Amino acid sequence: MSITILGIESSCDDTSAAVIRDGVMLSNVIAGQAVHEAYGGVVPELASRAHQQNIIPVVTEAIKRAGIDRSELSAIAFTRGPGLMGSLLVGTSFSKGLALSLHIPMIEVNHLQAHVLAHFIKEHPEDDHQPAFPFLCLLVSGGNSQIIKVDSYNKMEVIGQTIDDAAGEAFDKCAKVMGLGYPGGPVVNRLANEGNPKAFKFSKPHIPGLNYSFSGLKTSFLYTLRDKLAENADFIEENKADLCASLQATVVDILMDKLRKASQETGIKEIAVAGGVSANSGLRDAFEDHARRYGWNVFLPQFAFTTDNAAMVAITGYYKYLDRLFCPMDAVPFSRVEI
Template sequence: MITILGIESSCDDTAAAVIQDGVLLSNVISSQKVHESYGGVVPELASRAHQQNIIPVVDQALKKAGIQKEDLSAIAFTRGPGLMGSLLVGTSFAKGLSTALDIPMVDVNHLHGHVLAHFIKEDKDDNHQPQFPFLCLLVSGGNSQIILVKSYKEMEIIGQTIDDAAGEAFDKCAKVMGLGYPGGPVVDRLAKEGDPSKFKLNKPHVPGYDYSFSGLKTSFLYLLRDELKKDPDFVDKNKEDLCASLQKTIIDVLMEQLRRAAKDLNIKEVAVAGGVSANSGLRAAFEDHAKRFGWKIHIPPFGYTTDNAAMIAITGYYKYLDNEFCAVDAAPYSRVVM
């Protein structure tokens, strides 16, 4: 049996998971609430919280999996991209534990992990995994990419944002409306009660399969600026319609490029991953495209949309099968092209 401990610490969630022969045994996440009052993640506070959380989180993951640390075959950890201080905590812990147990380490690209989250098995008979090749729309606070996935190891980014990411557009527009941080889930909730056609926002026209959300964000800010001059209570009176219009525009932009890529490459197997894949509007758009264009879609369970260690463990599992280990002097990286 191959038993992999996965460790994720790229941002503000400390997570550990155990996967055995591709089947998930445990998945533990400790989220940090301290950042909410700052309107965003504070790197120094995040790294301190990781130091406090990582030992109890790993301990709990092992106990929930019903295994001893001596049963582990290898330790998979997020090497990057992410916040350097946060990554250092997870990397250092992985190095210490692998040395103590005399087992190999497997370094994992965080974005690669989000894509392979679709291959996590809940039980040994689970067969929901995508077939290669497939397209994956990876959308989060820091990334908006269309990825051509040819195998567990071979992935090609065929489209990506040239400025802001979709999740960043959600969060920043929510912030100027006073909805707090993170704003994406609040926008999603309020959008269900609003009229998505009430306000027209700028849609960028970018060649190829790339994205741009800075113009849309600016268009939204100008709308608020102009309307608040006329009515100081404009946001409160139109909050639901603003959220619905914003959400629809972002999703339309995402799906237009993805639809074009799927048509050009003649691929019907399409997946979505990353934090924004939890958005109900985006999920509904995938369901709609499956009916309209005959796509076979893959939407992750909510637990695998945000940062988690199960996706790190499953990626580590496939790299372990190929004997792709990393040296003990491996350093984390904050930015990388997948």
């Protein structure tokens, strides 16, 4: 009998619903929230209100695109955390109501684990391009920068992580001081493709082990702008592309340096990347380069699966369903949690 999972994602500012049947994606619908652009970042209260408006039409559309009836659903997988509490409450409450009305179980999903398992989403039954266990996954986003050793879908260990800012946060904050808007990461990436990555040098941290730090880079970037602007008020405008290219190159170098070390220490050459920053072209080029230089077998997610989406929640729910790992109706969301 087929296993059909409805996934619901509402951890931040994207409302998403997806349907996966026997590991194959049938639909994946995402509604974004443009309201936050005016504030230079996500406003939690506005995000939760938008989720309330979006969740019913998004779920309805996901089921419609999947070509199924609600009665065919085996379970509902939902993001329990980490994330914004107000946003998570909307998804959790909706999932409980729908599951009760359909008399089907609920499956809680860790948002970070879901990003890792996005590599196991199949777009057709013959799709077999997934990493083999064990593998290393570099999870990089606005809130996370982690190196994760993945032994199975439900056994993951963080072996390195940022001790301060995340890589995506560094991109966004540096973009903000240059007046590039929000979110800044994609704009930095676009301008970096037009600039010289060696035009400026920014400090790189010397953190022991496999942990990351990006606060020093951010400070170095800000001091560079301060000093240059004192000499030339038009410095940023005249050097935007080179600044973005140099910033991106530095962030990628920091990320890849520790990932190389992790691969050497563990002996693992199955290497994946996940999270919003995995869409960055400089990071993707670095992965391809390391595959050639170090014999890595690399896995880059499709762009649709780099940002928050419900397909990654649904595939995680599918694997948990196989082990009957259901969640009680009194489960509450959590804003912070480890892998």
